[in-house]
Amino acid sequence: MIPYLVALRAIVLREGLRFIHQRERFVAALVRPLVWLLVFAAGFRAALGLSIIPPYATYITYETYIVPGLCGMILLFNGMQSSLSLVYDRETGSMRLLLTAPLPRGWLLFCKLLGSTAISIVQVYTFLAIAALFGIEMNAWGYVAALPALVISGLMLGALGLALSSFIKQLENFAGVMNFVIFPMFFLSSALYPLWKMAESSPLLRDICAFNPFTHAVELIRFALYMQFNGMALLWVLLATVLFMACALWGYDPARGMVKRKG
Template sequence: MSMHAEVVYHLARRDVVKFLRDRQNVAATLVRPLLWILAVGFGLRRAFDPGATGVDFVSFLVPGVATMAVLFSSMFSAISIVWDREFGFLKELLVAPVPRATLVFAKMIAASVTALFEVSVVLLVSPLLGARIDPLGALLSIPVLVAFGMAVSALGITVASRMKTFEGFGGIVNFLIQPVFFFSGALYPLEGLPPALSAVVRLNPMSYAVDATRGLCVGVHHFPIALDAAVVLGTLVVLGALAVRSFSRMQA
């Protein structure tokens, strides 16, 4: 194993182990998407017209909630950078004889692994809540969600590299997450939206991650799957480059 691969492995493993050892955080992370399915899925089920999509609302909602879980988990995983700065570990990383891009990649890998853990639970439990999910489609959606998680983590790293307090990071991240989530089509069909809202949804990269996941899991999608994958991968490249640039300029 090369030195860079070892660095990525050990740093990513450190963040994943730290996440798994925090039992309260793990429990909260797993319960949050299931509450969305129960509260929103069953609460708005009667108001949803299955004729518009061909599936019931719970099945329609699950892919959106799975993508939402990736968004929240991957974005907030970057708070480890603020934590490392607070306790002096970041200074050790910044003076290590490895490229900054390697450190960023390790953080992105760790974020995608923890998000994948949460998504797996959502997709496994959702049939027990009445969702009709294609198992093969759910497996095929994993690479899309991993790429999206890495892209979101890169955005979180960009923000965290400029923050010195937990409060500052939390405020900016919450400001970013809300519009990204609510204007993604995770909770509603994209057909029949007002033109202004439709334009915003089309500009939102998460819309394409949701669309790909929903298309693979329940067969309902608005864009071609190839376009969804291309937008997610393009977003990963752009945000990854931005994260490396911000992290390279960071001072401990």
């Protein structure tokens, strides 16, 4: 197990050092959700009234409702940012060097995934601390209970980024592909409005949102913050993680994926 742990430590440390040297990335990760929380929520508060729905026992403000969705936003954008670094590493050749290490390809990709997820969680808890300063507080134990949900959701979204990075040939194509992934996943979810509100507008859109794995990641985080368990959301997130990771392994297999066609 020693070589596996050495590889894990090296890859996670590399991700951490890269994040520390890119301070603007940390700021950008917080600016997006804070703009939604402090600016857009003020305008949507009156337009989107919320009824009492699980896990809430009383009426809540719109700002309180969107906090779990904004946590998911941080995980989503950081997962995609991590996949961008993979595309860059592949163009510079360092990714090929990593994948030639005498360890299973799946373990190397998992180490990369774990490193990016750890960074995402640091960003999420920083955002939650700032939100608490503005009066949006959760139960203290809710922050602890949310950690497993954040880890699982971060792994799922990071695995999605891994899968996408394996099929993007050039860095220039990354932005276009991400626009067709990030924004539909975020807006067609329960991050900004509950599914019953979407059903009032279009049952079809509601069904699309219910099928979206990001919706279930957000709901998993939402329930965890209130120390409740959402088994269906957990199942969907785990299934999506397995699917995305399988796609990433296929894509980074030199016998079949993009690595061979670029080599």
